[in-house]
Amino acid sequence: MPHFCANLSLLFREHPLIDRFGAARAAGFEAVEIQFPYELPIEVIQRELELHELELVLINVPAGDLMLGGDGLACVPGREQPFRMGVMEALRYAEALDVSCVNVLAGRQPHATDLLQCLQTLAQNLRYAAEAFQSAGITTTFEAVNTRDMPRFLINTVAHMQEMREAVDHPTLKMQFDCYHMARMGEDLLPALRENLDAIGHIQFADTPGRGQPGTGELDYPALFGLLDRLGYHGYCGAEYHPTGHTVDSLDWFAPYRGY
Numbered sequence: 001m002p003h004f005c006a007n008l009s010l011l012f013r014e015h016p017l018i019d020r021f022g023a024a025r026a027a028g029f030e031a032v033e034i035q036f037p038y039e040l041p042i043e044v045i046q047r048e049l050e051l052h053e054l055e056l057v058l059i060n061v062p063a064g065d066l067m068l069g070g071d072g073l074a075c076v077p078g079r080e081q082p083f084r085m086g087v088m089e090a091l092r093y094a095e096a097l098d099v100s101c102v103n104v105l106a107g108r109q110p111h112a113t114d115l116l117q118c119l120q121t122l123a124q125n126l127r128y129a130a131e132a133f134q135s136a137g138i139t140t141t142f143e144a145v146n147t148r149d150m151p152r153f154l155i156n157t158v159a160h161m162q163e164m165r166e167a168v169d170h171p172t173l174k175m176q177f178d179c180y181h182m183a184r185m186g187e188d189l190l191p192a193l194r195e196n197l198d199a200i201g202h203i204q205f206a207d208t209p210g211r212g213q214p215g216t217g218e219l220d221y222p223a224l225f226g227l228l229d230r231l232g233y234h235g236y237c238g239a240e241y242h243p244t245g246h247t248v249d250s251l252d253w254f255a256p257y258r259g260y
Helices: 017-027 042-049 080-097 114-135 159-170 180-186 191-200 221-231
Strands: 003-007 031-036 056-058 101-104 140-141 173-178 200-205 236-239
Touching: 003 056, 003 159, 003 200, 017 042, 031 236, 042 056, 056 080, 056 236, 080 114, 080 200, 101 114, 101 173, 101 200, 114 140, 114 173, 114 180, 114 191, 140 159, 140 180, 159 173, 159 191, 173 180, 173 191, 180 191, 180 200, 191 221, 200 221
Parallel strands: 003 031, 003 236, 031 056, 056 101, 101 140, 140 173, 173 200, 200 236
Antiparallel strands: none
């Protein structure tokens, strides 16, 4: 049975970030992920994790201006130094907080920049990150993001992730498979998960098209979670959706799995 974690960047937003740890534990989660935890000092996060007996399983490398509409860092030629500084900051948090996976957001292909140059830059940066995190026993992941929500995102299909992993050729570099993003790109989720399971280090999910909780859209999540169980996937599945209404009222999907 896959394990489930709550993404504290999207869930429990009724509370300040520092209070979302307790809210997640009260809802039955034993693990959490945070997109960018850097607004909180390490010692504050440590205290919350210990207080609520939670594991922090995934964070992202800082992504520069990406979330503000910019191109980000990892695939942008000329931004290698700020990317490496971001890797070091993520490593500092991940080591102190015993995080098992750190995710790299590729970023957007800048206007008037050659595609091959961006791909080469990303491959070099992913190799640098994988080497840095491997030294601490941490898995590096990267994900494909749909181009409806984030136009020009460099890595946006399963094939893109496969090709980039082959180009980087590092044993600890894995896919972060985001079911919402891949469904928005028209990927057939069940075959894609089945065919790539050994290359997947982390899974995230939301329903389509509105990115709400399972049951609010088109995707058959009981079938998807059932497949992961049959395939023997024992990694984490991160609930990374926008709840419709209060977060605790969005957790009907979680009831059959709570306590596993």
